[in-house]
Amino acid sequence: MLHPIERLPEDWAETLARWGEPRYRAAQVFKWIHARGVLDPDAMTDLPKRLRARLAEEGLQPTMEVALHQRAEDGTQKLLLQMGDGRAVESVLIPQGSSGAEDPVGGDEPEDGRPVTQCISTQVGCAMGCVFCASGMAGLKRQMSAAEIVSQLFVGRGLVDEGDRLRNVVFMGMGEPLHNYDAVSRALRLMFHPDGLGFGTRRVTVSTSGLIPEIARLGEDFGGKVQLAISLHVPDDERRSALMPINRRYPLSDLMKALRRYPLPKRRRITIEYTLVAGYNDELADADRLADLLKGMSAKVNLIPMNPVPDNPLGPPPWSVVEAFHDRLWDRGVSTFVRRRKGDDIAAACGQLVLAGEKKKIRVKVPVVS
Ligand code: SF4
Structure with missing residues (x-):
């Protein structure tokens, strides 16, 4: 039952x-729950008493509570959200900074306060096992x-801070x-509903790390209107498979074909996420392969200097290397942006709070650099 x-x-x-x-x-x-965020049936004042009582019986109550709330100096807020079974996931609120790099739509000035992007989770942990990712570990x-x-x-x-507005959502927290x-897909339909949260598809x-059948399904179910981002990170199969095991099942050539088939509306672009890992995927030859x-x-392309993860020997390259990679992509005609890491002082990469809570040492298999 739903x-x-x-x-x-x-x-x-x-x-x-x-x-x-x-x-x-x-x-x-529906409006009480999704537009107004009211989960207490007694507060739904325009409903008859018998219906309010029935809603309470139905189990209308919050599914999670804030177990930990951290705020970074740059205004980023990181939340650890505990669900009914005690499991926890993370979510991050990121106010748009002066760079504007985090607004996926960009361009237009907000009419009411700073736009805030929320990064949300979809799974507790993740089965994909990407070696650079705390959730995957x-x-x-x-x-x-x-x-x-x-x-x-x-x-x-x-x-969100007073005057700011939750404007963008990215499915980039824990999970694939x-x-x-x-x-x-049900969550997306709930979020887009005009009587509810009312988010625009843009x-x-x-x-996604590149699940080809589901990319096609998403394109079909939402007419290509849902913005798609691909965690690409490495421009060749051998090294991408070492970093992201999903690449063994869905290699780059097949993934690129699937992306070309995604029914993008006019003037929309697929975002390619490329985490720069020092000494691994940050050479100019890699930028050229990516452009190809x-x-x-x-x-x-969004370039993301890797977030340092505790107990993980991989790390971000120096800034000069990031700049050179960025410039090479532009020279090759690829629109490229560097995403600043936000909330460094509160471990804002996905999975880090949960791992810190578990106080586990995690062994990381570092891929062999050929
Ligand atoms: S990067 Fe994404 S897909 Fe890969 S392990 Fe982490 S959460 Fe899963």
Whole structure:
């Protein structure tokens, strides 16, 4: 049975019909939950008492609570969110800085305060095992439900600074979103609904390590309107497979074909995420290979100097190397941006708070650099 938070208005219409309530109440209930963020049926003042009591019986209550809340000097807020079974995931609120690099849409000035981007999780841990990633080190513990995925936004909306506005969402927290496709696609439908959170499709980015069948499904289900980001990181199969095991199943040539088939609307681009790891994927020859892969594709590259992860010997290259890589891509005609790391003082890479909480030493297999 669907959790009350993950019911769309049409699901509520069915539920209410079973309860003998008029169907028009479906929009009211949905708005209370998703537009106003009210999860206490007693506060839903325009609903009759009997319906409020029925909603309480149905288990309408928050799915998570803030177990840890850290704030960095740059305004980034990192949350550790604990769910009903005691498992925890992370979410990060990132206010747009003066560089504007974090606004995935960009360009237009906000009419009401600083735009804030929330990075959300989709799984507890992750099965993909990317060696540079704290979430990957811990393995997959369980999938998150659609109710838990959108609940992160309810929490985030309540924590943005006064005058700021939660404007963008990136599925780049713990987990591989497309490995939890059904819950993620339902969460997307909930987020886009105009009577609910009302996010525009351009303002929501799903990031994947490259699950080709689900990329096609996402393109088909949402007409290509969901912004797609690919964690590419290495421009050749041998080294990418060492860093990201998923590449063995879906090698780069197949992934590039799948991206070219993604039904992007006009003037939209796929984002290519490229984490620069010192001495591994940061040579100019790598920039050239990446430019070759992206030839003729509507794409932009985000360069991300690697976040240092405790107990992981890999790290970011010097700034001069980042700049040279960036410049080479521009010279090759590829739109490229450097994403500043935010919240360094609070360990803002995905999975780091959870790992710190587990106080585990994790062995990292460093890939052989050929
Ligand atoms: S980078 Fe993403 S896909 Fe890879 S292990 Fe981490 S969370 Fe999973």
